[in-house]
Amino acid sequence: MKTKKIISLLAGIALSISMLVGNSSFQTVAKATQADTNLVKNGNFDTNLKGWGNYTTDGGVGKVSQQDGALNAEVDNCGNVSYSLQVYYDGFKMLKNGKYHLEFDISSTTDRKVEYTIQRNKGDYRSYTYGKIDTTSKVQKVSDDFTMTEDNDKAPRLAFNLGNVGGGDLPEHSIKIDNVKLVLLDDTGVTYDEDDAPKVEQKIVLNQLGYKPEDKKKIVFRAASEDRKFRVVSTSTKEVVYEGYINGSINNEAAGETDRFGDFSSVKTPGTYTIETDGLGSSYKFTIGQDVYKNVFKDAVRFFYMQRCGQEIPESLGGKWAHPACHTDLARIYGTDQKIDVSGGWHDAGDYGRYVVATSTAAADLLTAYNDNKAAFGDDFNIPESGNGIPDVLDEIKYQLQWLLKMQDQTSGGVYHKVTCAGFPGHVMPQDETAELIVCPISTTATGDFAAVMAMGYENFKDIDPSLAEKCLAAGEKAWAYLKDKPNTPVSNPTGIVTGAYEDNDDTDERYWAAAQLFKATGDSKYDDAFKALENKKISSGLGWQSVGDFGNLAYISAKGADQNVAGNIRNYIINEAQHIVCLDKNDGYNIPSGTKGYYWGSNMNVNNNAIFLAKAYKIFPNEEYLEYAKEHINYCFGKNSLGKCFVSGYGTDSMKHPHHRPSIVQEKAVPGMIAGGPNSGLEDPTAVAELDGLAPARCYIDNQESYSTNEVDIYWNSPFVCAMAEVDRD
Incomplete structure (x- = not known):
């Protein structure tokens, strides 16, 4: 599965603690086990850039590669700030009172200044050491001996800022960096944290x-x-x-x-x-106990309130994660000077972007959970609308539908793919991301998902809020009309935008879902005909943001007037798939169907989607094994896994505590009720590469705020978690 990569932005450079440019010899022998060991595990770049990341933002244009045994950065445009182009290394620790030696070789094909820093990778991003180098075509060795005077930092960053450091326009050029070393020379006076000791694994x-x-x-x-x-x-x-x-x-x-x-x-x-x-x-x-899941279920649902954008989260409801209204400025439509109001909605994940395809599947999961287990959702989940006589989950969905309506172009009916800034913010609270908001172009995948969830909105609100329901249906039908005249359009980030792309090369499954939901909502034969025409094609199954075919399948078999031959085929497919999942479950030590290749970005989403699928199959054919193994998938999330880790923040003895989630990072405490993405054998962030290389796939997870490929949170990961718990009575 393709998925987005969330890369943290280095947002500021502070003054140095101590710095010396020139030659310096290694000094006192340290007592620590890491003494005289290069903390940069791939500083010679002999074969690859393993462990290193790179970033462009704010006008920076360039690319990084391994070339001739060195890191080579081709700079096309320096951008507007020093970190407009940056290469960085994570996955090491800095210890208070430790004496360190940093050195590296650097050259540039044009004379220019380059910054280097080892710094805190959150909050004010202050430097532990910093230098500004005048680089030329001649290779120079830069050395820096310094003492770490701040508290222990388990997740600092070594970065080279190759953007607009010295000011002025520069021609296209390249910068070469090689032989990077960071060594702890002397740990006299260092106090090691308790969790630096080897952890005794649960057996x-x-x-x-x-x-x-x-x-x-x-x-x-x-x-x-x-x-x-x-x-x-x-x-x-x-x-x-x-x-x-x-x-x-x-x-x-x-x-x-x-x-x-x-x-x-x-x-x-x-x-x-x-x-x-x-x-x-x-x-x-x-x-x-009968109510063992009561609190975690409420917190998992409340996570969506905590992700609200464009609205104040008061301290009485948000606790230490409270914040004023954020992202309320008008947003510019990409490639134009036109600005529109797209305030509201949910922040997607650990970042503050809002993405139509992700939010649509999240809303669909919550509505599915509500419709299948209304008793699980009360009016007392501690959100502003609590006590208004409407289940709080519907209030939350209403907030999201109102935002989605703003993302539709009123002339054409097409739906904009996302609204974000050009790049990701640093580790800041949402009100402190103040860069320009940009609405990215209309996509057919976003338009299809929008049409589907608007039809679901109509069904769920027609008796509660008829005005909103009619708006939703009209908007969904307008989106469908747009799709009818538009071919499939692959999605990728436009030039200059580096936030989550939510790439998708095929919109057939989105159209399939939209046709099914609109048919269910209206009974109109044109949607039935469209669905059946698509049903003859090979549709991507799934309940994730990129493959949504099973949302369409579940909608169609529950629609009045559905063609029973088609519905029967779908039911048979669901039962066959459920049997396959159970067979795989029985052959796995933890009763999940992942195998060696099933641990990818967001693997916990797949675990919970399989639980949903099994619960749905049980409603068609009540095989008790379907429910039994659906519950085992949830047990896996709560700690029955090879890591002995509860992937849900705030719950269990060994829970996820350091998510890649900016409010949690800033406040140094995780919002409760969030589920981590989970093990990812792809090792798609520098921290994962540094800490997890060589581990078995199921163990490729680290509870570290910088491991965005294993430890980020997301609305479309929490939503199947909520849905799975509701489907098997875990509320």
Whole structure:
């Protein structure tokens, strides 16, 4: 699956702590294990740029490559600020009182100034060391010995700013950087953080929140031992309430381990427990209770309120993540001087962009969850509209629909793909992203998704807010009329825009979904005919932002007047796919169908989408295994995985604490109820490359704010998480 890459922008350069340009020899031998070790793991660029990232913004134009055993940056335009072009390295630590040595070789085909810095990668971006170099065609070695005087920093950045450093126009040129070294010379006086010590991995893993009394309760023992039995122990009385056998053995290639299993489903008495063995120690504690998921479900839904754009989030509702209204300026339509109001909506992810295709699938997930389990959604989720007599999830959807309506061109009916700034902001609160807002061109994928979700809006609001419902239906039909005369148009970022592209080369599945939802909403045969014409084509299945075919399938089989031959074929497809998922689940140590190739960007979305799919299949054919394994997918998210990690912030003993989510980074505490993207064996950010290289696919995850390819959060990852929990009564 293609997906967007969120790359943090380095937003400021501070004064140096101490700097020396010239030759300097290595000094005192450090006591630390990292002493005399190059913290830059690929500083010689002998074969590739592994571990290095690059960034362009604010007018900068250029590209970076490995060439002749060095990093080569071709600069076409220096842009407007020093960091308009930047190359950087993450994935190391800086320790207070540590004495460091930095050195590198640099040259340029034109005389110019270049900045280097090691700095804090959030907040005010202050430098721990900084220098400005006059570069020429002659290779010079730059050396900098300095002492880290600030508190320990687990996620700093080494950066070279190749943008507009010295002012003035420069011709096209190239800059070569090589032999980069960063060494801790002396750790006298350094205090190491407790979590720098090797972590003792959990050998007994399960759902860290717990289970409802009637649930199946399965454990994974992820290490070889002589243990043949396990005990369930009450944390309050210390009594053994159950003793069971450890059975089976699976070679889990995706996790690089052997898994064995236990089952304590017969334990149903509410309380808090641990699992204990003689050889593998204890599990994290967990709870058995009817309301064990109540709080996490509410927080997972409230995440969407916390992502609201264009509206004040008061302290009474937002806590330490409160902020004034943001992104309220008019936005310029790309390539024109025309400005329009596109305020409102949800911030997409760890960044503050708003993307139609992503928000449409997120809204569809929430509406699906509501329609399938209305009892899960009350009017008391602590948002401004709570208590108005309308389920809060519908209030949240209404806020989003009102924004989506602004994204439609009123003349043509086409829908703009997204609104963002030209580049990503630094680690700032939303009101502090003040660069120009740009509305990117109309896309057929955005227009198709818009038409579909507007039809869903009509169905859900026609009895609650008839005026809004009619606006939605009219807008959806206008979008469909636009699509009828437009061919498929592949989507990519326009020149100068480097925010999430949400690329898509085929809009057939978006049209398929739109036709199904409009037919369901109106009963108009023209939409039925359009759907059936598309149904004969090969449609991309899926419940993600790029492949939305299954949204269309689920809409059509629930539509009054649907062609029963077509609907029957779709139902058979759903049952066959559900059987396939269950078969894969049974052969995986953690009962998810990922295999060695299933850990990609946003893998946790796929885990929850499979849970939704199984729950939908159960409604067609009530095979109890479908529900059983749907619940196992959710157990995986709450800690029953090879990392022993609860991917949901604020919950479980070992939860995700450092998401790539700007408000959480700024406030140094994660908003509760967010689910991380999860393991990604592609290693698509420098931190992942530096920390996860060589690990088994299922273990390619790091709870680090800079690992945007494994630890970002997103509305269209939380939405299937909410939907999956609602579908299997996890509320």
